[in-house]
Structure formats: C-alpha cells, structure tokens
Amino acid sequence: xxxxxxxxxxxxxxxxxxxxxxxxxxxxxxxxxxxxxxxxxxxxxxxxxxxxxxxxxxxxxxxxxxxxxxxxxxxxxxxxxxxxxxxxxxxxxxxxxxxxxxxxxxxxxxxxxxxxxxxxxxxxxxxxxxxxxxxxxxxxxxxxxxxxxx
Amino acid sequence: xxxxxxxxxxxxxxxxxxxxxxxxxxxxxxxxxxxxxxxxxxxxxxxxxxxxxxxxxxxxxxxxxxxxxxxxxxxxxxxxxxxxxxxxxxxxxxxxxxxxxxxxxxxxxxxxxxxxxxxxxxxxxxxxxxxxxxxxxxxxxxxxxxxxxxxxxxxxxxxxxxxxxxxxxxxxxxxxxxxxxxxxxxxxxxxxxxxxxxxxxxxxxxxxxxxxxxxxxxxxxxxxxxxxxxxxxxxxxxxxxxxxxxxxxxxxxxxxxxxxxxxxxxxxxxxxxxxxxxxxxxxxxxxxxxxxxxxxxxxxxxxxxxxxxxxxxxxxxxxxxxxxxxxxxxxxxxxxxxxxxxxxxxxxxxxxxxxxxxxxxxxxxxxxxxxxxxxxxxxxxxxxxxxxxxxxxxxxxxxxxxxxxxxxxx
Numbered sequence: 338x339x340x341x342x343x344x345x346x347x348x349x350x351x352x353x354x355x356x357x358x359x360x361x362x363x364x365x366x367x368x369x370x371x372x373x374x375x376x377x378x379x380x381x382x383x384x385x386x387x388x389x390x391x392x393x394x395x396x397x398x399x400x401x402x403x404x405x406x407x408x409x410x411x412x413x414x415x416x417x418x419x420x421x422x423x424x425x426x427x428x429x430x431x432x433x434x435x436x437x438x439x440x441x442x443x444x445x446x447x448x449x450x451x452x453x454x455x456x457x458x459x460x461x462x463x464x465x466x467x468x469x470x471x472x473x474x475x476x477x478x479x480x481x482x483x484x485x486x487x
Numbered sequence: 488x489x490x491x492x493x494x495x496x497x498x499x500x501x502x503x504x505x506x507x508x509x510x511x512x513x514x515x516x517x518x519x520x521x522x523x524x525x526x527x528x529x530x531x532x533x534x535x536x537x538x539x540x541x542x543x544x545x546x547x548x549x550x551x552x553x554x555x556x557x558x559x560x561x562x563x564x565x566x567x568x569x570x571x572x573x574x575x576x577x578x579x580x581x582x583x584x585x586x587x588x589x590x591x592x593x594x595x596x597x598x599x600x601x602x603x604x605x606x607x608x609x610x611x612x613x614x615x616x617x618x619x620x621x622x623x624x625x626x627x628x629x630x631x632x633x634x635x636x637x638x639x640x641x642x643x644x645x646x647x648x649x650x651x652x653x654x655x656x657x658x659x660x661x662x663x664x665x666x667x668x669x670x671x672x673x674x675x676x677x678x679x680x681x682x683x684x685x686x687x688x689x690x691x692x693x694x695x696x697x698x699x700x701x702x703x704x705x706x707x708x709x710x711x712x713x714x715x716x717x718x719x720x721x722x723x724x725x726x727x728x729x730x731x732x733x734x735x736x737x738x739x740x741x742x743x744x745x746x747x748x749x750x751x752x753x754x755x756x757x758x759x760x761x762x763x764x765x766x767x768x769x770x771x772x773x774x775x776x777x778x779x780x781x782x783x784x785x786x787x788x789x790x791x792x793x794x795x796x797x798x799x800x801x802x803x804x805x806x807x808x809x810x811x812x813x814x815x816x817x818x819x820x821x822x823x824x825x826x827x828x829x830x831x832x833x834x835x836x837x838x839x840x841x842x843x844x845x846x847x848x849x850x851x852x853x854x855x856x857x858x859x860x861x862x863x864x865x866x867x868x869x870x871x872x873x874x875x876x877x878x879x880x881x882x883x884x885x886x887x888x889x890x891x892x893x894x895x896x897x
Contacts, residue, residue, distance in 0.1 A: 345781035348511050352806060353778070355504040356813040359558060362497045363551060363820060366490055439547050439895065 386442055386468070387482050388421075388435065394476025395425045404482065407442065411435040413474055414447070425475035427451050432474055435466070442466040442481060451475065494550060498538060501558055502531045508565045508782070515569075515783040523568060526579055530561055537586050541891070544594050549828060549894035552887050553589075555821045556872055560585075562814065563873035566801055570787050570794050574875055581877045585884030592888030599893050602657070603836035609658035613685060616651030617692040624696070636698045648693065648701045649878040653885055655689055656708060656843035658682075663716035664835040679713075679722075690733070697743050700854055700868030706730060707850040712843045751864035764791045768800035768859050772808070779807030794875040796867045799859050815856065818871075822849040828894045837893045844886040 386407040393399040399421075405411065411420040416430040423432070429449035436443045445463040446452060452459045454473040455466065466472070468483035509527025513520045534557045541553060560582045568575035624635025637644050662682045669675060686709045693702040710726050737744045746761060754762035754769070767790045774780060785804040787793040793801050803811045825845025829838045851871050858865035869879040 344514075345784065346778070348507065349778050349781055349807060351507055352504065353810050353813065355500055355507070356558075356810060356817075359497055359500045359504070359554075360813060360816055360820070362493055362500065363554065366493045366497070367551070369490060369493075439545050 385484055386437065389480045389482050391471060391480045392478040396423050396477050398422065398424055399477060407435065407437050409437060423475060423477055425477060427475040444472065497554055501534060505531050505561045511782050512565060512568055522572065526564065526568065526575065530564065533583060533586060537590060540590055545895040547895060548891055549824055551824045552891055555817050556887055558817055559872040566798055567794055567875055569782055574794055578875050581880040585880045588881060589884040589888040592885065593891040593895065596892060598896055599837050599840065599889060600834040603661050603664060606658065606661040609654050609661060610685060612654040613651055613658050613689065616647045616654060617689045619647035621692060621696045635696045646878040648698055649882040652847060653882055655705065656840065656847065658685065659709060659712045660836050660839035660843055663712060663839055666716050694737055699747065700866030703854050703866060704847060704850045708843050708846050711846045712839055715842050716839055747864045751861060754861055765861055765865055768797050771800045771804040775804035775807055777807050777809055779805050779810065781805065795869050796855060797859060798874050799856055799870055818852045825890050828890060832893055832896060841890055841893050844890055847886060
C-alpha cells in the first residue's frame, strides 16, 4: 500500500468522524434544550428583572415597595385585564406595555393620552429601559430593578 | 458543561472539517494549490464572524439553523472546487451574499408577524414569477438543458421559480392564517378556493416549463401547509386524488413526463441515451462504496450536471455513502429545527410560514436525492445549499433568514 492510499484512507475516515461528531454534539445540545425545555424556557442570561413600585400616587390599589417579576410582557392601564391596573384618572385604558426581548427591556406607549415619562422625559412610541430607570405613568412611579443572582 | 461551550466546540469541529477538506484539496495538485487554502480559511472566517453576530444581537434565536447550513455550504464549495475551481470561487461569492442576506433579514427586518397582511402583494409576485421562465423561453426561444426555467438579463441569469417558491409560501401563509373551520362545505370551500387556484396556476406553469422538480416541491409544500392550517385529512386526500388525475393527465399529454417515468422504471434499458445520467450516477455511487474513493479520485466529469443536480452522487463517490448519510441527517436536523420553531411561536402566520419553509428544504432534498437513487423519477432541481447556483443559494438563505427571524421573536 503506497503513501497516497494511506493518506486517502485517513482523510476519508477523518471527514466521516468529524461530521458525525458535529451531529453528535448538536444532538447533545438539543437534548439539553428539550430536557430543560417546555415551551418557555428562561432566557439564557442569568439576570432577571423586576418592576418596583416607588410611589403609588393616587392609586389606592397599589402598595409602595411591591415588586413584580418581569417575565415576558407586563401591561399597564386602567382597564380590566392589564397586569398592573391603575385607578388614576390620568391613566388610559391600555396605557403601556413592558416587554423583555433578547435581554432588552422595552417599554411601549400604547397611544395613551398622557404618555409615559422615563427619568422625567416623555418618551415617543417606545424606549429601551435599563436597570434603575424610573418611569412615571399618571401619578404612579415605578423603577426597574435587576437581580444578578440565579 | 454549558450550552455556549458545547456550541463553540461544534463550531471548532466545523472549522476543522473545513480546513481538513481544503488542505486535502490543496494537496491534490503539485505544487500546492494555495487557492484552496485561502477559500477554506475564508469560509472559516465568514462562519465564525456570522455566528458571532447572530449570537451577539439575538442570544435567544436558534443557532443551529446557521451551524447546519454552514456545514452544507462548506461541503458544497469543497466539492465544486474539486469539479471546477472557477465555479467554486463563484459559489463562494454566492455563499457570502447569501449569508449577508440571512444576517440582514434576521437583524434588520421588523417582526415577521408584521408581514402577515400583504396577501395581495405576495399573490401578485407569485403570479409574475411563476410563468416568467416560460414566457421568456417562448419569446426568445431559449431552452436550458431542455427546460425553460431560466431568465437572462444581459450576462446575468436566474431561475424565477426559486424566488416564486418563497413568494408562494408567503402567500399561502398569509391567506391560510385566517382560515376558520365553519363545518359547512360551502363556506370552507369559499375560503380555500383562491389559494387553491393560485397553487394550481403555479403547478401548471411549472409543468409547462418542464420543471417537474419544482412541481413536486410546490405540491408538497401546499399540501403540508393546507393540512397544518385546516387539520382536516379530507382536504389532503382530495388533493392527493386530484394530483393523481393531474399526473395521469400530464403523463398522457406531455412527452417529457412520459420519458422521465420510462427512464425511472428501467434506467438500464436507456443507459446509452436518456438514462445515461442516472446510470453514470449509480455507477459513481457504487464505486464510492462505504468510505468513498477519496477526494480527487472519482470521475465527476462523466456525470452530466455533476455540479448541480447530481452533486450528491459526487459526494457519495468521493466521500462515501456514510458521509452522504451524515449529510442527509444534517438536512433532517435542519428540518427538525424549523418545525421546532413553529412549536414555540404563537403567531399563526409565522407558524405557517415556518412550516412551509422547512417543508421546502425537506422536499427539495428528498426529491433530488430520491431522483438520483431512482426511488422516484428524476427531476432536475438543486440540492439545497450544496449545489452550484446563485438563485438557489440566495433563495435558500432568504428562507433560513426568515426562519431565524421567527425563532428570535418568542
């Protein structure tokens, strides 16, 4: 058996080996995916975010210092069916929506009458919130908090 | 071990595979062919950079779509380099363009669900693209390899059916998303008649262009999407029944359909003329055996269209059947990832779109590989992401980009 034949054999087997290794590892990762899975798996980052009520303003049903964990979407408004219901008269029926997407927190103004103020500046349409940002809806003030644990 | 680490290991294996194959290609010539090394390194760089971009911007999206498609692209460019070096360089360009389109689609576009309402735009695009090749072929009297599925603008040629495929899927997804079962045949019929007419129109256009492969793919996609949207078996059986009638009709009317079927039934009888391609392909697969004859030792020049339709036969010959089965597994996994995206998304339009696009990839692979192995009549279409061809490469990366986009949304 000459030299080129040996090279041929080795490279052929190497190609096959690597291809199947790739498949094997891919399946391994997917298996982890399925095991930890279910439909909504927590985002891959280790941070989790929440919304803290800083000041209740004219809302009788809120409590200062209470915290709501931010999972996918939080809606804020006066109507029934919002995650956070405010009774303040300056709040629209469907006022705002806060969404966690690709590790970014996006607050969206749902065409409310009086708008949303982030750090005392009125926002247009939507805004990317960061940790410790304060936002005001009507008379209530909320703060974005972050926990690095877990 | 965490996921990112495993993922990086997979990427490293892809680099290794890429470098090894291209080193092997470089060693085939004396003195060393430096181009091969450059192409290999270039591919590694592009793959690494794109993977980084996707991970950076959308950590929650599906990463396997890109990983699997990049393996296929690497193998494709390598085999093309072995067949014809200038072709491989062009293909590399198409791969780069395709990946760029993929990244642009998945990073820059707004949510896919916003594209749900442009039903009529998709319809018009489909209506324009489908007969384009036929009209062009009739007007200018051009045929490419016996089919009229190419359109040339000056020096550039493209296959309208490749893009028509995607617009058809978009159209079907946007029109079937509103389907509601009313348990009343008349009402249901009313909802489905326009999509059905569009699909039939496309199928007839494809048959007239003698592009039978695309006909099969369109049919597969439409039936799958219909079933997903309505979840009624009776529609599927109706479609199958109609298609049998259509197939028999086409067999009687069109001589090229008849010829294909005859060659399929007994390729050896026509081995010297119409069955030549299939027979040469089968010889190549057989001579490759389990482990292949090694890169550079096969005879791809003997097979007609070895760079596009019959590239799988070349892979079988030079890399061996085991490697070729691995490639099939990768296609299957790509399909699985696509369907998995449909499970996690909640928007009906996105779901149907994803199912349609994944089915497209799977159908196309099965139709051409089945054709090469004479499991079904041979129809000339490209093997997705591997075969030489700009239209096919671009449309495939468009599809993958849309899949990626949907996967990022939940």
